[in-house]
Amino acid sequence: MTDARTDLGIGMVGYAFMGAAHSQAWRTAPAFFDLPLHPRMAAICGRNEDAAGQVALRFGWESVETDWRSLLTRDDIQVIDICTPGDTHAEIAIEALKAGKHVLCEKPLANTVAEAEAMAAAAADAAKNGVRAMVGFTYRRTPAVALAQRLVxxxxxxxxxxxxxxxxxxxxxxxxxxxNWRLDKDKAGSGALGDIGAHIIDMAQFVTGSQIASVSGLMETFVKTRPIAGDHATLGGSSSSDAERGPVTVDDAAVFTARFVDGAIGVFEATRFATGRKNALRLEVNGSKGSLAFDFEDMNVLEFFDRTEDPAISGFRRIIVTEASHPYIAAWWPPGHGLGYEHGFTHQVVDFVNDIAAGNDPVPSFADGLAVQRVLDAVAASADDGKTHPTGA
Structure with missing residues (x-):
């Protein structure tokens, strides 16, 4: 029997790929971590009641709603978790914050800088009343990435x-x-740039502790039309060569160079056309005393080079990030037993719940999400006119 005084009612909007990942996290976090509040999976919301109901049954959500506004009126819900396409983020988040609900919103924060600015302003106003908001850059919570940030x-x-x-x-x-909706600019905002480029922008700024000041970008759409499969298929989907085709209105790949506020320079690449690469999120940082390198396809490993060591025996060391002293690891398995993709979402829940209970402003904040949005906007503008664009950092 749950002590109602410690319950934190969760209302989640969306039930597809990210909905499943977030559902798993809400269900798993209290089983492995000693949380000050108990997340209760009160309601899942989706326009397709049958589909949302199947996800509710699979993951243990207590009820189903078909209108997200219904979640805002329920006294048993204190958190709104937004797992929908980007074109809906601003309206849902702003209204939820006004209703006094804490908000966790998937990345990128919005589809435009204007929307992100409005969301950040709403979050700042809500924080004055103890209402918290966080954007979901979960790769920050991969233990090896968190260790990289600590070393820097x-x-x-x-x-x-x-x-x-x-x-x-x-x-x-x-x-x-x-x-699918990720190829529709009206729904997704951009393609590879916003979908996956946002992650490497946030990770680079998180690990280095420095903001990107200016960018010079290039974007390309390699396949201009694709088969129309019902109501825009979900991620992946089957091939069809003879179906009616519709326009792809986002980028397939984006590359850009960057200058950081602290003087470092960077090279960024985001593509969904790297044949043979499934989820290769890579970061390398070079400094005057050493370097580090990370690849999510080997996510339990961080490579670290210490230039101050004796050159005769120095070299990149391969750190298996599974010791209890490493970030987040103590709650899980014995050393050497690696974690997976879903654990970043669990760690996100843990940090968010702890911050709500402690009255702390969570990170990454909506202001952090806005900073990433400004970089995305500057890259798109640069790709359009061929000039270097400042980000406002």
């Missing part, structure tokens, strides 16, 4: 000089893979 913050790399960041996927390499 401790000065182990010295002055940061170079950053190289890539997010490589291949799920669109088949030109007959069907259209």
């Amino acid at each position: 913050a401790e000065g182990r790399l010295g002055t940061i000089r170079h950053v190289r960041a890539q997010y490589l996927q291949d799920w669109l390499t088949d030109e007959n893979a069907p259209l």
Whole structure:
């Protein structure tokens, strides 16, 4: 029997890919971590009641709603978790914050800078009344990435000089893979740039502790039309060469160079056309005293080079990030037993619940999400006019 005084009622909007990942996190976090509040999966919301109901049954949501506004009127719900396409983020988040609900919103924060600015302003106003908001850049919560940030913050790399960041996927390499909402600018805002480029922008800024000041970008759409498969198929989908085709209105790949506020320079690449790469999110940071490198396809490992060591025996060391002293690991398995993709979402829940209970402003905040949105906007503007664009950082 749950003590009602410690319950934190969760209302989640969306039930597809991210909905499943978030559902797993809400269900798992209290089983492994000693949380000050108990997340109760009060309601899942989706326009398709049958589909949402199936997800509710699978993951243990107590009820189903078909209108997200209904969640805002329920006294048993204190948190709104937004797992919908980007075109809906601003309206849901702003109204939820006005209703006094804490908000967790998937990345990118919004589809435009104006929307992100409005969301950040609403979050700042809500924080005055103890209402918290966080944007879901879950790769920050991969233990190896959190360790990388710690090493940089401790000065182990010295002055940061170079950053190289890539997010490589291949799920669109088949030109007959069907259209889905991620290929529709009205729903997604942008393509590879916003979908996966946002992650490497946030990770680079998180690990280095420095903001991107200016960018010079290039974007390309390799396949201009794709088969229409019903109501825009979900991520992936089957190929069809003879179906009616519709326009792809977002980028397939984006590359850009960047200058950081602290003087470092960076090279960024986001593509869904890197044949053979499934989820290769990579970051390398070079400093005056050392370097580090991370690849999510080997996510339990961080490579670290210490330039201050004896050159005769120095080299990149391969750190298996599974010790209890590493970030988040103590709650899980014995050393050497690696974690997976879903654990970042669980760690996100843990941090968010702890911040709500402690009255702390969570990170990454909506202001952090806005900072990423400004970089995305500057890259798109640069790709359009061929000029270097400042981000306002």
